[in-house]
Amino acid sequence: MSVSSETSKSSVSSVTKYFKVPFWAQILAGLVLGVLLGWLARSQDISWLVTTLEKVGDTFIGLLKLAVAPLVFFAILVSITNLRKVNNAARLASRTLLWFMITSLIAVAIGLVIGLVTNPGAGTGLTPADGAKPENTGSWIDFLTGIVPTDVITPFTELNVLQIVFMAAVAGIAALQLGEKAQPILNLSESILELLQKALWWVIRLAPLGTVGLIGNAIATYGWDLIGKYATFTADIYVGCAIVLFVVYPVLLATVAKASPIQFFKGAWPAIQLAFVSRSSVGTMPLTQKVTERLGVPKEYASFAVPFGATTKMDGCAAIYPAIAAIFVAQIFDIQLGIGDYLLIAFVSVVGSAATAGLTGATVMLTLTLSTLGLPMEGVGLLLAIDPILDMMRTATNVAGQVVAPLIVSAREGILDRDKFNSVASTPVDADEPKPVAVAA
Helix, strand or coil: HHHHHHHHHHHHHHHHHHHCCCCHHHHHHHHHHHHHHHHHHHHHHHHHHHHHHHHHHHHHHHHHHHHHHHHHHHHHHHHHHHHHHCCCCCHHHHHHHHHHHHHHHHHHHHHHHHHHHCCCCCCCCHHHCCCCCCCCCCHHHHHHHCCCCCCHHHHHHCCHHHHHHHHHHHHHHHHHHHHHHHHHHHHHHHHHHHHHHHHHHHHHCHHHHHHHHHHHHHHHHHHHHHHHHHHHHHHHHHHHHHHHHHHHHHHHHHHHCCCCCCHHHHHHHHHHHHHHCCCCCCHHHHHHHHHHHHHCCHHHHHHHHHHHHHHCCCHHHHHHHHHHHHHHHHHCCCCCCCHHHHHHHHHHHHHHHHHCCCCCCCCHHHHHHHHHHHCCCCCHHHCCCCCHHHHHHHHHHHHHHHHHHHHHHCCCCCCCHHHHHHCCCCCCCCCCCCCCCCCCC
């Protein structure tokens, strides 16, 4: 190869690198463009633009959901079997669950305080007649009996993540019991998981485009008037999540884990920003695991804690949101809540968070909370329209918590790579993309 050819390639590479737009900037540009297009479509009544924005957003979410069922199954299966590579696996698993519960309790307490102080249902102009019962509701009986599937196909076709988690957990435990006999299945499962994560990474790269569709459609469909009606409620959710994300988590990291919150945000920010756009903890899971490992959590432990958290750790959707939403619904229907009701909300948030199952939206968790408190299910209908706007901040908080808990456990158990954590840089999402493994010929 000639010197001039090498020089030419080097120049092209330099120019490409110079003009390459960081992922966070692409997301921001998508947000701005989405708002502008949504406003234009609504103000000028451009129906084809509304349809286009809706299709773009739905396609992006559809691609994420397409990978959810197999991704959850193989991620949980592999994560459980990976525990055999970790010392004190049972201790780590129990400590992880404990910190999930502790942070959920803190989050639901913050949600209750904010709801009681601000009275989100007052002055909205909404009445019980504005509500409608959802087609599907959650109850403790449905939750408990719905964990065990009746067949192995339906959970995948109907995307029942909780049942998929159950089957994956059973398969993982069985594989551990079989030992070496199950190794071929485990090798295949790990290969399939890597394939799914690689394919999902291509979808993640489409997030800026998906942002345009999702935000634009929300603005075009609902407009600013709807946000105005729910101004206090929307602000409560965003403020509550922000307190957990930017106050509670940093304080826990600084005091319990003795780790720098700034370093945490440097490493975790790509996953947090993707969660905000995608509104899917499971869809963000491959990136969440990558940033968790980048922050110094051992890979064997991260591969268990992150998939486990992506399906059960929901501080935004299962703690802050149902707490404030229950107070909102009670005020609309003029129902007084007592101390016992607030304790029930906390209980549901900690125990029932798996009902959210890492998918877009938290309607099941809300119906579970309302049914436990005996509040009218029509209250769900009051909140469905505003849900996409709320879900962005809720999911970002969920994913941040899914990184924080393993960090705290790793630090307290002495397995956190402090050098790796302290040297983490704020790198773009591309730096965390899975690289193909070179195989010798």
